[in-house]
Amino acid sequence: MENLGGIFNPSSPEMEAMAGLTYYIIGISVVILGIIVVAVTYIIIRYRKQHGDNSEPFQNFGDLRLEIVWTLIPIAIVAVLFQLTCSTMRAVDPPIGDHEPDIVVTGHQWWWEIYYPKSGVITANEVHVPVGKNLLLRIESIDVIHDFWVPELARKIDAIPGHPNHIWLSASEAGVYLGACAEFCGTQHANMRIRLIAQTEEEFNEWQKQELVIPQTPRAGLTGKGAQLFQTKACMNCHTILGTPAAARIGPNLTHLNKRQTIGAGVLTNSPENLAKWLADPQKYKQGSLMPNMKLTESEVKAIVAYLEALK
Amino acid sequence: MSTKIPLVPENIKPLPALKENEGMLSWVASVDHKQIGIMYLLASMVFFVIGGIEALVIRIQLAQPEFDFISPEVYNQMFTMHGTTMIFFVVMPFLIGVGVYLVPLMIGARDMAFPRLNALSFWLVIFGGILLYYSFFTQSGASEVGWFAYAPLSEKPFSLNKGPTYWVLGLLAVGISSVASGLNNIVTILTMRIKGMTIRRLPLFVWMILVTSFLLVFVIPVIASAFAMMLLDRLLGATFFTPAHGGSAILWQHFFWGFGHPEVYILILPAFGIISEVIPVFSRKPIFGYEFVAGSTVAIGLLSVGVWAHHMFAVGLGNVANLYFSLASMLIAIPTGVKVLNWVATMWGGKIYFATPMLFAVAFIIEFVMGGLTGVAIASAPIDWVVTDSYFIVAHFHYVLYGGSLFAIFAGVYYWFPKFTGRMMSETLGKWHFWLTIVGFNMTFFIQHFLGVMGMPRRTYTYQDFPYWGSMNLVSTIGALILALSILVFIWNIFVSLRSGKEAGNNPWHAWTLEWATSSPPAVHNFDLVPPVRGRRPLWDLEHPDTPDEPNAKVV
Secondary structure, eight states: OOOGGGGGGOOSHHHHHHHHHHHHHHHHHHHHHHHHHHHHHHHHHTTTTTTTTTOOOOOOOOOOOHHHHHHHHHHHHHHHHHHHHHHHHHHOOOTTOOOOOSSSEEEEETEEEEEEETEEEESSSSSEEETOOOEEEEEEEEOOEEEOOOOOTOOEEBBBBOOOOOEEESSSSSEEEEEOOOSOOSTTTTGEEEEEEOOHHHHHEEEEEEEHHHOOOOHHHHHHHHHHHHHHHSSGGGBOOTTTBBOSSSOOTTTTTGSSSEEEETTOOHHHHHHHHHHHOHHHHTTTTTTTOOOOOOHHHHHHHHHHHOOO | OHHHHOOOOOOSSSSOOSSSOTTHHHHTTTTOHHHHHHHHHHHHHHHHHHHHHHHHHHHHHTTSSTSSSHHHHHHHHHHHHHHHHIIIIIIIHHHHHHHHHHHHHTTOOOSSSSSSHHHHHHHHHHHHHHHHGGGSTTTTOOSSTTTTOOOTSSSTTOOSSSSSHHHHHHHHHHHHHHHHHHHHHHHHHHHHOOOTTTGGOOOHHHHHHHHHHOOOOOOOOOHHHHHHHHHHHHHOOOTTTTGGGTTOOHHHHHHHHHHHHHHHHHHHHHHHHHHHHHHHHHSSOOOOOOHHHHHHHHHHHHHHHTGGGOOOGGGOOOOOHHHHHHHHOOOOHHHHHHHHHHHHHHHHHHHOOOOOHHHHHHHHHHHHHHHHHHHHHHHHHHHHHHHHHHHHHHHHHHHHIIIIIIHHHHHHHHHHHHHHBBBBHHHHHHHHHHHHHHHHHHHHHHHHHHHHHHTTTTSSSSOOTTHHHHHHHHHHHHHHHHHHHHHHHHHHHHHHHHHHHOOSSSSTOOOSSGGGGGGGOOBBBSSSOOOOSSSOOHHHHHOOOSSSSSSSSSOO
């Protein structure tokens, strides 16, 4: 069942609670549907008009006792369902109190900015978390409404401009959990994907340490040419690279791009070849994306790719 | 005796005389409720085909992962226009149209209370439809922000094309039309009933139209004012819904769903009405628990205006609000369950004749219960957090709107077609239509429940090749093609039956409500003589003078 994903592979205590409730309610629903189907099937077979029988059946106008019974039964079912709803809600969404968020996720058209306020790390589309820790996430949006959804781990929560939200998130086991934006947010809503990477405490700390490194800016050779192009070709108007004047936050922070698994919030796997394809024509892979085709020549693309790959 | 001021004034200017055989003009200039009703049905049929084609385009694009049939912009236009069309230009005009045609006949009246207003309502729908579809011919095409048009995506900085403006204008026209026809229905039902047709004897279809009309009058102004605010935002630079300038994105959602949820009941209550007429007639028994079926409708109507934020559980309104809206939404299951059980009890002990209207009515019960049960499940906020904005929701509301509203609409068309046209529809083609619909509909939508809980989000023009996603979507697409075939059979059936259907006579189904007492199609003035109304089933009383429904009823 695990490879079906979503509700079939709940991987956090919160998701287990929600999946359990869902199974329970679906179970009750199947029983109710079954009763109706059996009753209707019986009626279809038993009370079908016989050929040639034109008499009228007994005219029954109703029965008050039956009406009371089948009003009370649904009331009882609703009462049980409501009680379960309350308890599950308490388990999934406890009050945040005065906790400070561990991670701030900001939705952009069409990518995610991931910020760790305690360490200062800023990355994009890939959320690294230590396994087993219950983390508080703050969900914001810079433009339109998005929704942060990692189906195997947590509830959906909208990212709304001017209305920050919080959720608790944890991952019981190490691994990569895929997610996506779940609120329609424009042309490339489909390609606004999330990778949640759950790792051991040591791996997580090591990753965080590397992310904080401010790389040397190359001065010579192909990488040096790339660095220069990055500053002159308008890349820096939208992107940040630590240690350079490029500090804009319109597009993803590219300082440690070479350690990420995908490009364009999930449209391409991250490799030098794919990065070159992406830079040559981002609109081909993500039509409508806010990254324009910069009309770079082949050699310019090569240089910028070399530069971005060399940042360590 | 003091002279009473009549609620419905006499026409100062006489209504245009209805001469038969005047060709197109007699339709375009008509204020006759029957002609207007038929025009409503034809218009909704045309929009149904358009909306259906949009649905097929959507399903073809999703047939395979990473498929390249249409661009993301076109896909987003397709699902926006599909939803808008089906809700505002197919199901609403159909149900209002059937109501306009049948309500005066069922209560023994000559016409609606305000015939000219009735015509205005109809033409405003057409006008709105033209405005909406004209947007396809503007520079960047139709609206691509969804039928819910969430701000700020639908606002100026993020949607610079003209699509959403035309969308708002078109729907404003439809909104005015809906309020007008709601008022018209309310006044007609409350003041124009024939002697003996007390409120407690109203046919259930009329009851449901009455409750629906109150909903129209109360909730359409909510969205109409929100539309006006959005127009101000888009055209004059107001900032009601733009957080960057001090507006609120969530406010739009409250307005939209404050209308949008009661709208669901506007789409389903008249459908309940159709089912409550069809099932008794084909079971040869009166409706079981008339008072409970009527009363539960009122309960649903009242509850429906207090549950809107169950569409907003992911917004982060806080657990107190979420709990209230969970409970209120679950409560709707109670009156709805009462209705379903009363329909089943009506069939129990009957002598059921399975003509096509009854096939659709019985299938309606099963399919609607499916949609209703998933509806109760997602009323629970934690379940909603799992499945909202996923394909589970797409499956859920198609079970309610197709398996519910449209199945009832099909039942209604097969049931009243003889009255509308004087001819029977073909039973053979009707059964083809029915079985193709059952197979196609369930194939398209049942599997989407699973896609949803596996994590497939809605409104995405493409998806990655995760295990089984491709094959499950392909099944859904094939189902949609079968469904399209069933619609072709349905339209073919209408054409064939219009030309060469069997003569119907006044009352082919041996039904009991007043519309069956007049000729088929009814004369311009509706009735030569309305039979006396001494119970809920005037034609039963007429046929069975020894065992009338209300033996002690006063003779008027």
